[in-house]
Amino acid sequence: MTGVKWPRPALSLHDFSRRGLITAGTLAVGGLALGGCDKLSQSPGFVNTLDAAEGLTMGAQRLLLSARPLAREFQAKDISPVFKPNGSTMPSDDDYQAALANGFHDWSLKVDGLVNRPLNISMAQLKSMPSRTQITRHDCVEGWSAIAGWTGVQLGRVLHAAGLRPNARYVVFHCADDLEPSLDGSGRYYESLDLVDAFHPQTILAYAMNGQTLDVPHGAPIRLRVERQLGYKQAKYVMRIEVVDRFDKIGSGKGGFWEDRGYEWYAGI
Amino acid sequence: MSMDEPSDALPVDEPVLVSAAEPSTEPPPTPAPARKPAREVIYRHTLAVRLTHWINLFCITLLLMSGLQIFNAHPRLYWGQYGADADKAFIEMMATGSDMDHLSGVTTIAGHAFKTTGVLGASPGADHTLIPRGFPRWATLPSFQDLALGRRWHFALAWLFVLNGLAYLGFGLRNRHFSRDLAPTRQQIRPSHILKDIWDHMRLKHPRGEEAKSYNVLQKLTYLVVIFVLLPAMVLTGLTMSPGFDAVVPWLLDLFGGRQSARTIHFISANLIVLFVLVHVVEVFLAGVVNEIRSMITGRYVVPPEIHP
Numbered sequence: 322m323t324g325v326k327w328p329r330p331a332l333s334l335h336d337f338s339r340r341g342l343i344t345a346g347t348l349a350v351g352g353l354a355l356g357g358c359d360k361l362s363q364s365p366g367f368v369n370t371l372d373a374a375e376g377l378t379m380g381a382q383r384l385l386l387s388a389r390p391l392a393r394e395f396q397a398k399d400i401s402p403v404f405k406p407n408g409s410t411m412p413s414d415d416d417y418q419a420a421l422a423n424g425f426h427d428w429s430l431k432v433d434g435l436v437n438r439p440l441n442i443s444m445a446q447l448k449s450m451p452s453r454t455q456i457t458r459h460d461c462v463e464g465w466s467a468i469a470g471w472t473g474v475q476l477g478r479v480l481h482a483a484g485l486r487p488n489a490r491y492v493v494f495h496c497a498d499d500l501e502p503s504l505d506g507s508g509r510y511y512e513s514l515d516l517v518d519a520f521h522p523q524t525i526l527a528y529a530m531n532g533q534t535l536d537v538p539h540g541a542p543i544r545l546r547v548e549r550q551l552g553y554k555q556a557k558y559v560m561r562i563e564v565v566d567r568f569d570k571i572g573s574g575k576g577g578f579w580e581d582r583g584y585e586w587y588a589g590i
Numbered sequence: 591m592s593m594d595e596p597s598d599a600l601p602v603d604e605p606v607l608v609s610a611a612e613p614s615t616e617p618p619p620t621p622a623p624a625r626k627p628a629r630e631v632i633y634r635h636t637l638a639v640r641l642t643h644w645i646n647l648f649c650i651t652l653l654l655m656s657g658l659q660i661f662n663a664h665p666r667l668y669w670g671q672y673g674a675d676a677d678k679a680f681i682e683m684m685a686t687g688s689d690m691d692h693l694s695g696v697t698t699i700a701g702h703a704f705k706t707t708g709v710l711g712a713s714p715g716a717d718h719t720l721i722p723r724g725f726p727r728w729a730t731l732p733s734f735q736d737l738a739l740g741r742r743w744h745f746a747l748a749w750l751f752v753l754n755g756l757a758y759l760g761f762g763l764r765n766r767h768f769s770r771d772l773a774p775t776r777q778q779i780r781p782s783h784i785l786k787d788i789w790d791h792m793r794l795k796h797p798r799g800e801e802a803k804s805y806n807v808l809q810k811l812t813y814l815v816v817i818f819v820l821l822p823a824m825v826l827t828g829l830t831m832s833p834g835f836d837a838v839v840p841w842l843l844d845l846f847g848g849r850q851s852a853r854t855i856h857f858i859s860a861n862l863i864v865l866f867v868l869v870h871v872v873e874v875f876l877a878g879v880v881n882e883i884r885s886m887i888t889g890r891y892v893v894p895p896e897i898h899p
Contacts, residue, residue, distance in 0.1 A: 583738030589834025
């Protein structure tokens with residue numbers, strides 16, 4: 322192999338200025354990059370660019386998850402001694418308080434929207450449906466994890482009972498808790514899933530945790546469990562399930578309480 | 591001008607010997623006439639290596655800073671499948687104090703508490719008063735507390751980092767960069783040689799002449815560990831923290847001992863990469879900052895001449 326010939330001496334006086342330029346340029350670009358990151362972070366246009374990665378992540382995960390594998394299920398001995406209740410721990414909503422005082426005996430879960438048969442399902446009816454129990458890991462977006470056992474009805478069974486209309490695309494979960502006190506209801510918790518996750522066998526409406534009736538801090542009377550996604554998707558205090566073709570008119574339009582506050586709608590990472 | 595001059599001396603209009611693109615396989619160049627010594631310039635880094643190096647630096651800097659932002663949302667690390675507030679933390683950064691006006695930062699590592707006020711646990715906020723924070727504002731992206739934004743930066747850059755890394759691996763395999771430039775030679779892995787190399791590093795003595803045309807053995811081993819252990823560990827432990835990816839590749843949980851162990855290893859590996867970068871930059875300065883940086887920009891590297899007694 323022959324040597325690479327350069328047209329001029331490798332080093333010359335020009336290098337003084339050139340190396341100065343390179344050094345100054347590198348420092349300037351570096352400084353601007355780091356100082357400018359806060360500015361970029363506050364620019365909606367730039368954040369939208371970063372959001373492109375969310376689509377990439379979701380596309381890649383959906384491709385990899387196309388065989389619908391299950392999230393790992395653990396054994397009873399793996400259960401966390403303490404499962405930290407996060408977010409709301411006692412909804413102040415009047416209807417919720419009344420239902421709670423009554424032990425949720427008269428309470429029912431509404432299923433409506435783009436369905437053929439809108440439903441009101443009582444706790445007794447829900448518990449008479451075939452149930453699924455799964456010991457899974459709950460991953461908070463903050464970074465911590467806790468393991469617990471959940472028993473409930475597969476969401477797919479409830480949706481089949483209601484019968485989806487052809488234009489059904491998303492399932493929205495309306496909750497009883499105001500996580501952020503507000504006058505206009507914008508602080509009300511809600512979440513949404515597409516049908517891929519809604520019909521996953523591990524997506525359940527849980528009414529029991531670690532073999533006990535679900536308590537209020539963990540979301541009584543029912544909470545959503547959508548394993549393979551982060552904690553904020555696991556909506557507590559679910560009062561109503563609405564099937565929709567789009568969710569941009571609900572809340573601030575991003576598909577959930579935390580999504581409206583900047584978090585990813587697809588929370589698989 | 592003689593060969594004895596330091597490599598920083600800049601001769602003007604002197605003859606220059608340029609040797610091959612593959613320094614380590616090339617026979618030594620013909621010596622220049624004694625009266626007119628030549629500077630030997632080799633083509634040290636291919637365009638692929640140079641490009642991926644700088645893209646990697648960009649990604650790792652911003653990944654580190656956005657990663658610290660994410661860490662700050664829960665500045666505690668655990669071992670095992672689960673771990674939250676009530677569980678035993680193995681590293682923890684927290685603020686203590688009677689009220690918000692009297693905060694101290696405390697970092698606890700394996701039960702040993704260190705006061706780290708001002709940097710870890712509690713550090714100045716936007717108004718310069720101490721606030722509870724794992725890592726300080728200057729280390730995080732964005733500087734203010736915003737987990738959602740930190741995650742957006744982190745996952746966008748993670749894609750670029752992985753694609754850049756794959757491109758580097760592809761080029762490296764195709765042009766035999768790993769076997770030619772990074773694999774230690776049989777001679778280099780002799781214990782006596784390794785000991786000598788350690789001794790040279792301790793004396794801050796850098797190779798010159800023929801020896802300077804290839805990486806020394808400690809350098810090769812360090813690069814190999816970073817490229818094939820630390821950086822892949824970052825990606826794999828990062829993916830292990832994804833509940834979606836865990837369903838696809840559950841054995842990652844067994845490999846790292848659980849999601850919380852993976853998070854801890856992610857943090858430790860990131861620290862080791864920072865340590866590597868610090869040593870790397872110090873070595874660049876010791877070996878001749880202009881020559882080294884230029885070689886990573888233009889590819890051209892001036893071989894430090896042998897020093898004759």
